Amino acid sequence: MTDSPTLRTLAVFCGSNSGASPAYGDAARTLGREMTSRGTTLVYGGGDVGLMGIVADTVMAGQGKVIGVLPEVLVKREVAHHGITDLILVDTMHERKQRMYEMADAIVALPGGIGTLDELFETFTWNQLGVHFKPLGLLDVDGYWDPLVDMLDRMVDRGFLHAETRAMLAVDADPVRLLDRLASARPVSVEKWLDRAHLA
Numbered sequence: 499m500t501d502s503p504t505l506r507t508l509a510v511f512c513g514s515n516s517g518a519s520p521a522y523g524d525a526a527r528t529l530g531r532e533m534t535s536r537g538t539t540l541v542y543g544g545g546d547v548g549l550m551g552i553v554a555d556t557v558m559a560g561q562g563k564v565i566g567v568l569p570e571v572l573v574k575r576e577v578a579h580h581g582i583t584d585l586i587l588v589d590t591m592h593e594r595k596q597r598m599y600e601m602a603d604a605i606v607a608l609p610g611g612i613g614t615l616d617e618l619f620e621t622f623t624w625n626q627l628g629v630h631f632k633p634l635g636l637l638d639v640d641g642y643w644d645p646l647v648d649m650l651d652r653m654v655d656r657g658f659l660h661a662e663t664r665a666m667l668a669v670d671a672d673p674v675r676l677l678d679r680l681a682s683a684r685p686v687s688v689e690k691w692l693d694r695a696h697l698a
């Protein structure tokens with residue numbers, strides 16, 4: 499065990515594909531190993547495919563705990579991971595996301611596609627509106643997230659996103675540092691509407 503700050507449960511959103519470079523799988527394994535060394539439980543989408551399967555397998559191999567949340571419809575398509583600690587089956591994609599968020603002390607997105615972005619931005623939106631506060635991190639691998647980070651900075655520059663809200667998303671290429679940052683993050687309350695903030 500390291501003496502890093504505590505993070506009991508981490509939700510990981512990531513590709514159901516492995517990506518075009520072995521660097522993505524390597525990053526998923528490094529994150530998984532860091533989680534087991536901290537005793538951090540993994541909550542994720544419950545699949546055995548792509549980076550999702552790699553993170554889950556790594557945490558299981560390190561004697562860690564893995565909770566998957568999967569809608570029935572995906573079980574029928576045979577992507578469920580049956581070798582994890584607990585597989586929770588739910589009725590809808592929405593219910594699945596809500597269950598993952600509820601269980602998570604913090605959230606990390608590894609490289610992924612549309613599903614990963616959907617989950618990341620839904621949690622980010624809920625933070626922005628104060629529905630919940632979950633420390634959010636992007637684990638960057640070979641600059642994968644650079645265009646997305648640029649887009650968020652552009653939203654701030656062009657007056658569509660509060661700088662403090664933007665700062666709720668930590669971006670780091672080093673999983674150890676990223677988990678430390680998430681574990682020490684404190685809730686922030688930000689007025690969502692920039693036009694109203696200057697009136698307050």
Ligand code: AMP
Nearest residue numbers: 511512513514543545610611612613614
């Ligand atoms: P994507 O980034 O489009 O590959 O989607 C990955 C994200 O969406 C994961 O974090 C999952 O929660 C969810 N997801 C997408 N496809 C699957 C699948 N085949 N099995 C389980 N979860 C999936």
